[in-house]
Amino acid sequence: MEIRKICVLGAGIMGHGIAQVCAQAGYEVNLRDIKDELVEAGIARIKKFLSGSVERQKMTQAEADAVLARIKGTTDLDKATRDADLVIEAIVEDIDIKKQVFREIDKICPTETIFASNTSAQSITEMAMATKRPEKFIGMHWFNPPQLMQGIEVVVHDRLSEDTVKTITELCHKLGKVPGICRDSTGFIVNRLLQIWYNEGLNMYDEGIAEPQDIDTAYREGCGFRMGPFELRDMVGLDTGLAITMTHYREYMRDQFKPPRCLVMKVRAGELGRKTGRGFYNYEAKS
Amino acid sequence: MSIENITIIGHSTLSAELAQILTKSGFEVLTTDLTEDYSAKASVAELVLEFLPEDLELKGKVLCDCDARCKGETILVTTTGNPWITRLASNTTRPDRFIGINFVRNWAQGKLFAQVAKGLQTSAQTVEACIESLRRAGLTPVKLEESPGLIIDRMIASVINEAALMYSTRLATIEDIDKMMKLCANWPLGPFELADIVGIDSVVSTLETLHQQLGAKYLPCPLLRKMVDAGWLGKKTGRGFYTYT
Numbered sequence: 001m002e003i004r005k006i007c008v009l010g011a012g013i014m015g016h017g018i019a020q021v022c023a024q025a026g027y028e029v030n031l032r033d034i035k036d037e038l039v040e041a042g043i044a045r046i047k048k049f050l051s052g053s054v055e056r057q058k059m060t061q062a063e064a065d066a067v068l069a070r071i072k073g074t075t076d077l078d079k080a081t082r083d084a085d086l087v088i089e090a091i092v093e094d095i096d097i098k099k100q101v102f103r104e105i106d107k108i109c110p111t112e113t114i115f116a117s118n119t120s121a122q123s124i125t126e127m128a129m130a131t132k133r134p135e136k137f138i139g140m141h142w143f144n145p146p147q148l149m150q151g152i153e154v155v156v157h158d159r160l161s162e163d164t165v166k167t168i169t170e171l172c173h174k175l176g177k178v179p180g181i182c183r184d185s186t187g188f189i190v191n192r193l194l195q196i197w198y199n200e201g202l203n204m205y206d207e208g209i210a211e212p213q214d215i216d217t218a219y220r221e222g223c224g225f226r227m228g229p230f231e232l233r234d235m236v237g238l239d240t241g242l243a244i245t246m247t248h249y250r251e252y253m254r255d256q257f258k259p260p261r262c263l264v265m266k267v268r269a270g271e272l273g274r275k276t277g278r279g280f281y282n283y284e285a286k287s
Numbered sequence: 288m289s290i291e292n293i294t295i296i297g298h299s300t301l302s303a304e305l306a307q308i309l310t311k312s313g314f315e316v317l318t319t320d321l322t323e324d325y326s327a328k329a330s331v332a333e334l335v336l337e338f339l340p341e342d343l344e345l346k347g348k349v350l351c352d353c354d355a356r357c358k359g360e361t362i363l364v365t366t367t368g369n370p371w372i373t374r375l376a377s378n379t380t381r382p383d384r385f386i387g388i389n390f391v392r393n394w395a396q397g398k399l400f401a402q403v404a405k406g407l408q409t410s411a412q413t414v415e416a417c418i419e420s421l422r423r424a425g426l427t428p429v430k431l432e433e434s435p436g437l438i439i440d441r442m443i444a445s446v447i448n449e450a451a452l453m454y455s456t457r458l459a460t461i462e463d464i465d466k467m468m469k470l471c472a473n474w475p476l477g478p479f480e481l482a483d484i485v486g487i488d489s490v491v492s493t494l495e496t497l498h499q500q501l502g503a504k505y506l507p508c509p510l511l512r513k514m515v516d517a518g519w520l521g522k523k524t525g526r527g528f529y530t531y532t
Contacts, residue, residue, distance in 0.1 A: 143471045151470030178470055180463035189459050190471045193478065196449045200442045210431035210438060218402060218438040221427045224395025224475035255504040256449065 001112065001167050004028060007084035009101065011042025011073070014118055015090035017146030020046045022088075023070040025175045031073050032080035039073040046071065049147060081105045081113075086171070088140060090118040098122060099130040106131040114164055116140040120191060121247050124184040125157040134159035138168050141188055152177045157184040186251040187244075195248050195257055198241070201229030202260035212280045234279035238263060238272045290333045290362075290420045291315055296325045296349060297338035301366075301390050304399060305336075312424040325349065326356040334420065336364040336388065343371055347378055354379035362413055364388050368440055369496065372406035372433040382408035386417055388428075391439050394484055395475035401428040402437045435496045443481060444493040444505075450478035451508040454528075461528050483527035487514045 004027065008019040011033040019031040019042070033039045050064040059067075074080050081087050087105060089098060102115060109115075115137045117127055128137035139155025152172050156165055165181070172179035182188045187195060201215045210218075216228025233241045241263065248257040266272070266279060273279035293309055294317045295302050302318070310316045319328040321339075329335045335353050339346050350363055357363070362384045365375050376385035387404035401421050405414050414430060421428040431437060436444060454461055465477020482490055491512060497505035514520070514527065521527030 149471060151467050153467060153471070178466060180459065180467040180470075182459045182463065182467075183457065185458055189453065189464050189467045192453065193446060193449055193464075193468060194472055196445050197442065200445045201438075204431075204434070204438060204441070207434070208432065209434045210429065214429035214431060215438055217427060218400070218429045219442065221398070222391055222393055222400040222402070222429075222439045223443070224393050226473050255502070256445070 001085070001114070001163065003085040003114075003167065003171055005030070005084045005086075007032060007081045007087045008090060009033075009077075009080070009087060010090035010092075011039050012090065013144060014142055014146060016042035016045045017144075018088055018090055018118065018142055019071055020049060020067070021146055021175050021177075023067045027070065029071045030080040030084060031071055032075065032077060033073075034075060036075055039075060043068075043071065043073050077101075077104060078108050081108050084109070084113060086114045086116060086168075088116045088118060090142075093119060093121055095122045095126065098127055102127055102131050102137075106133065112136070114138065114167060116168065118142055120188075121186070121244065123186075124155045125159070128157060128159055135161040136164050138164050139182075139184065139188070140168060140172075143190075150176075150178050151190075152179050153182050153188045153190065154179045155182050155184050155188055187248050191244060192248065195245055198229045198233065199245070199256065199258070199260055202233075202262055205230075206261045230280040233263070234273035234281055234283075236273070237275055238266050238279050242267050290416060292317070292332040293334045293336065293420075294319065294325075294329045294332040295336050295338060296320065296329065296353075297340075299338050301392070301399070302336075302338035305390060308399065308424050308426070314420070314424070321349070326352040329353040329361075330356040330358070332357070332361060334362050334364065334417075336366060338366050341367060341369060343369070343374075346371070347375055350375055350385075351378055354381060360384070362386060362416060364417070366390060368437065368493070370433055370435045370500065372404055373408065376406045376408055382406065383410040384413050385409060386413050387433060388417060388421070389437055394481065399426060400439075401426050402439065403428050403430050404433045404437055405430070406433050435500045436493045440489075440493045441497060443485060444490050444497065447478050447482045447485075447490050448494055448505070448508050448511065451482075451510050454479075455508060455510040479528035483521035483529055483531075486521045486523060487511055487527055488520050491515050 006022045006027045007030040008015050009032050011031050019029045023029045053059045054061050054064050117139055120141055124139040128134035141153035143149035154168055169179045204210055204215055212230040216230050219225045219228035245259045271278040274283050277284040292315045295306055296319055298320055306316050306318050317328045319325045337349055365387050368389050372387040376382040386409045389402045391400050393400050403417050418428050450464055461479045465479050468474040468477045491507050494505050494507040519526045522531055525531050
């Protein structure tokens, strides 16, 4: 199936970036959010990114204008989705709200429209089954920032048609991205392996084997990772990290995903990483 | 006590590279092996490192021989990746001046990296003297307690074990898992590329030690065991998760 027009639901951190990538690849894009301010904020971010690209001579002003002209912002769900060949959902990570939106657009969109969810934590299969088109419901997990990160996890499940998989993997290539096919399961590929990577480091600290800075140094200097598990947890936010770990632990019920004690206690103490000035490390300016 | 003379027992690419780095940094380095009177060469040093095969008895014998001939203040070092430090130390007369220093190569940048592992009886002065000497040699050592797999082997084995489970349960292909970890998590190598470099046999052996000492979550994935049985050990045998020609 040929995709010409793409609707992106949600103009937040992921949604605006996804819309921009699609528009840059030449697709007509409807960018929809629930409030005018949110739509405007998303489009303003795209403008800012594009003018940066023009300044660095990555694109001409005319090209940037053409990209922007292809993106139509709206709050009207019907208008946004009715004529789209593909709807990419990037709204709040709440399974009930996501299912509700998909049920609504299932009634609006023609039967051939493909639905994709950018969820990182919810079950694609469960959302697919909330619609009457599970064979056209796929996971498309982008990474932050979507404009720069090259990989997209394409999440497949038992009810999905081969045709949909083919259309979406081809779309990824046209967007200049690299698809990785993954069966529906919590954390898909990347977040699941990252949980193990984080947990091993944090567990070593819990076991009294080494201090965070030594563990981080070993990950960086010994293995070539850009950051160690403690620095990265602090950067992303310890509350966010704990929530992701808990999702894996609840779903897989395996000890590998058990939240490390040090992470639980830091969150309880309100030391959530860089954003609070303290996490595993202290970021408060020394007076 | 200052460390000026270092004796290295046993030959490997890592030991040769270390000898070169230490010499360049101004240390007096002697290298020897089991075909020579190694304890005589060890007797002049303030720091003695063994780079022998991972054989507990062999390491024990050689280090006890050195213990008998070395000066009182000399530090004995095992480079083992196994949790044998306290056990080896307790067989010498100097468990406080006995320590583990495990050297690995950073796969991304090819640089040598040292994990300084303290046995139960190792003194704080011994740890500091080793850290200082490694820093003087331009290395970035980290400090830890003796533990199975230390930091690096343990983390790598756990990640590879999970990746092998993901692949063998048909979650995704080997290529896609490697590709996504590099593109989406900025990893220098994918877990399967790493496994083939480290060696599947060595990954399984680390997991078995972890399993024995730390519990069920380290049980090696059946696929990894089958690969060892089949002789698919990675790059060194021409086949692991990938095929090499």
